[in-house]
Amino acid sequence: MASFGVGGAHPGGLQLTKSILARENIDQETLILDVGCGTGQTSAYIAEKYRCSVTSLDSNNIMLEKAKQRFLSLNLAINVMHGSVENLPFCDGLFDFILSESVTSFTDASLTIQEFKRVLKPNGVLLAIEMVLEDSLSEEELKIIIEFYGVSQILSELDWYNLFKKTGFKEISVGKFKQQSNKNDIDIDAAPDFLLSENIDDKLLAILEKHEQLRKTYKDKLGFYVFRCSF
Template sequence: MNYTYLDCLALFGVGGAHPGGLQLTKKLLSREKINEQTIVLDVGCGTGQTSAYMAEKYNCKIIGLDNNEMMLEKARKRFQSKNHPIETRLGRVESLPFGEESFDLVLSESVAAFTDVSKTLPEFRRVLKADGVLLAIEMVLEEQLPEEELFPITEFYGVPLILTEPQWRSFFQKAGFQEINIEKFHLTAHEPDLDNTTDFSLSEQLDEELYNILDQHEQFSKRYQNVLSFRVFRCCV
């Protein structure tokens, strides 16, 4: 069977697969005004690690959306085990199943990059309230690569293209965001703790091919560590 990188994440049930993991997520959320009245959309919620944290920390209303039923099932089990009343929805971010101005905060942790951003970012804008905030942690290309070198990367990860920081800004502007703040974080090694430990929700049967995909991901990460990076985008309507 030909598994994709995203299939691999789902079968291993990887939580916090985005750069910086839960540690960076906590830092970013701590800057926002989140309380019991805040309504949050966690797009590409995966196994629900971030949603569960927000429920425990802020007691806010959260909807977790993902296009992978396996991921959502693992998220539901997490929420049920912790008794969190978090709603889950199956859907695609290019066509969000929500009305206009439904959310105070939209969180995208390494999600938009895997989609058609020309459709996804306007959808984020559409479902945000007038004073809403989009927080996105997304892959960026630090320097241009020859097409023959870039193609294996986009093919492996299943992304349409990898955007540079200026290209991301342009897409956010075209989507209607007025205030766009971009931060570059330098991740450093820390002593092992719960925030840095990879979170897994393993499926019962794991094909050897999946381990090969993880190995390929590690090889790409090391080889292109100065070329493939990420940014934190904070965008307001």
């Protein structure tokens, strides 16, 4: 992902991000943390749309450099931070919103969610788009997915709900995003953009092809949900 410089790689893309944020009360005084910001597509949209304070965090330096390039080209004053979501480099109670777009699933979720709660203000909101197991997988199928994506487990909707609840979030709403497809139109917001690195290894192209294959194979068993959590 870093070499391809994929922006909006999460399911639903920028289209889903816009839909989620449109329901929230965001103004110029709002402080938002975009974790796993990648190349900064979401952060740039928020800063341009809402004119609020945005902090973009990622653990990948290549992604962060491409995010910085994006923000510079758009003349956006966005705070860019290198760090881990499992140990956020921020003081307690700092942010009004945290946006996690297909990030928490690839971490130790219990640690990450605790960190989210710690750095949110008392009336803060976590908005998370996460992979959800919708139907049972065989041991072999589970092994293939876990090994390819490097996740330790795949959680069901109830697993996620219970994890948020256990961490201390009291108000938890869950929604499933359904991609609206029209064969006659191309929705740019639903597609990722690319900030390509030079000299991309052929092995990376094979990995991307494998990802697309797995996505199609397990589309009826693996979904993604939007969790809105507050306390």
